[in-house]
Amino acid sequence: MEELVKRTKQAALQEGLWSRGDTIVVAVSGGPDSTALLHVLHRLAEEEDIRLVAAHVNHGFRKEESSAEADFVKRLCRRLHIPCEITELDMPAELAAVSENPQLASRRRRYAFLHRIAEKYGASKIALAHHADDQAETVLMRLLRGTGLGGLSGMAPIRREKNVELIRPFLRMNKTDILAYCRQADVAYCEDSSNSQRYYMRNKLRLDVLPYLETMNPGVRESLVRLAEVSSGEHDYMQRQAEAVFQEQAVQTGRGWKLKCSQLAGIHVALQRRLIKLILNYLTLETETTSFERIEEIRLSATDELRTSWSLDAGGGVRCVREYDTLRFIRDSGGTETSAEFEYSVTPEHKRLLIAETGEELLFGTGRTEPGKNDSRTYGGSGSEVYFDAEAVRFPLTVRSRRPGDRMSVFGLNGTKKVQDMFVDSKIPPSRRDRIPLVWDAEGRLLWIPGVRRSSVAPIGAGTERLLRIVWSGDADIGEAEGRMDGSMDS
Structure with missing residues (x-):
């Protein structure tokens, strides 16, 4: 029981997850992971001088079960003397009106609520209960969908979003460690019936794919987590190199940025791709949906000595234009600079x-x-x-x-x-x-x-x-x- 508390404290120190005097909003679903996280942080609160606020979202998907989970979280927080904020949504009705992925829509609404509660209480951190098994699933899912080093890095222990930091104190803990803590500390929790439904990709990976892979490599989850850690370090290094090249080569213009194609061609292909994506990141918030194929099309066209003049839509309201040795990234879909008749x-x-x-x-x-x-x-x-x-x-x-x-x-x-x-x-x-x-x-x-x-x-x-x-x-x-x-x- 004490081992999980000790490891959480060590993780906080190593990653700089919080400082003395911080207020932390803890996202609590009522399941074993988030309930254990609230318990562990509660045990550390006085020693670490941190203040906790629990936040729970009832998405309205499972009606009676969801209401029971909300009631459970209320009782838990009352017993621990922790402020509790709960919101009730009707996601089925919202999704009926718009065509959107249920999980993505729910996540968007959930995180918006967490940010509102953080602002209300002046919290600088939002604690999430993602653990090592979640990390392994995330890396495998991104690998199957196609990703680079950034995607293979998985979830970060700490990441800034808007004016707060999202922290994951359990990211190096296994699910078995968390369940063991719940048993030893006599921590009650709720079971989410949707976790056994295989129409969610993450559930398929957890219930079918990873167990099958473990027949060939019993340590596959640990391998995926290790891949995330290695990729994270290398991704951070490469990103710093790309930013240095950006500062050296990119020139800001009225509606965007420009580069010399000859300079772009002179750097390593890995930096070429990252530099292009970095510029797109400065111009639009939609770079996560920018495909490898689109970035590669820009890169190859910019380094092709025979293609000296072209224009293409880079997505997100950005157009990429080559004019001889100059490569321009321009906001809006006008194509080139405005014509000036005089x-x-x-x-x-x-x-x-x-x-x-x-x-x-x-x-x-x-x-x-x-x-x-x-x-x-x-x-x-x-x-x-x-x-x-x-x-x-x-x-x-x-x-x-x-x-x-x-x-x-x-x-x-x-x-x-x-x-x-x-x-x-x-x-x-x-x-x-x-x-x-x-x-x-x-x-x-x-x-x-x-x-x-x-x-x-x-x-x-x-x-x-x-x-x-x-x-x-x-x-x-x-x-x-x-x-x-x-x-x-x-x-």
Whole structure:
């Protein structure tokens, strides 16, 4: 009898299940496991300086039997002088109105009640009576359904949920130990008739599958519990590694996160999967239903050098989009960033243009060439700045988003080239293409696509005396660029 109390105290110390002064809500069904847990915690309460509150849910499935269990819990708590909270539900009626798994629906309502009682009494812990046999069943059930290390870890001795911690003091105790305690301490309990009904998967495993497996390995339950402990440690280590990679590689965007596909491909496949699931976890609460197949589809598509542009629904209101070497995880089912259509007129007096739709800016400045330096090499520019022969450019300029059929005259090419083709050649992500400003002059000539290409219009030559310089904030720091608008340039 004393052995179970001693082991429970040791488990609490090793796992940090509670601290002195804690209030603990104990979920009590009236069965042997939860009744023994309440008895053991009651015996430890004064020594450990913990306060107990019992909570019981009558789900209404078994009518008279369920009512008898509720009455039993009331009497038990009265005898032990423990506050008791009981709620009565009509789960059969609720389930008749909605299509939901009875066990999952009952669990959801039960845990919601436990959290309400914890809040009412200011409790920081909710104690559950799951034991080692339950752990073995859980691991086997998840194994049959298909799971990874996280699932094989089974139930944790302590886990935070909302503002409280769920604790399982009996998780390393066998069912036989608990029943032995009930006999030795003369602890009465109720028998749940539904535990013998085989239409529940867990009951089938306990009544049929595990006894059969024990004919081949008498220690199969211990093996499954040991598998859970090993998996838990390795899962925790791998999760920490994935979080470190996440901090290093993931970049937060307006509606989600993005990664470099080349960086993702450079880490171990196990971390690839965990990193993808971790990002989905940040964006949605539905990752437990995210299938291995969906995560693997994202992973393989992101590391395939031949598939440089695609989009797929990742579930939970998240879309995964690849744009060349960038992999984006975007909230909502819009697919890519919002299209931004805009058009602005720029006169010679304009020094700065803010494009409200994108938040980016263009700076304009004019000035004279330096003697002997009026050639295209001196004023070659870059992706974020460009120079033109000011006398050859016709104002007002037009700055607008791209449109179907836009073309540009480029150096070394007779005729023009499609803007769409230049975006593709330069590997501009589709989500950026509608946001890049195109600069046109009054004669309808496309002068410049910032970050992509300058046209062959108004080149700097030996006869050039005045320059038009344009700087774009998309690939440059606009404050730094503004500071460079000096010397030979008017600012």
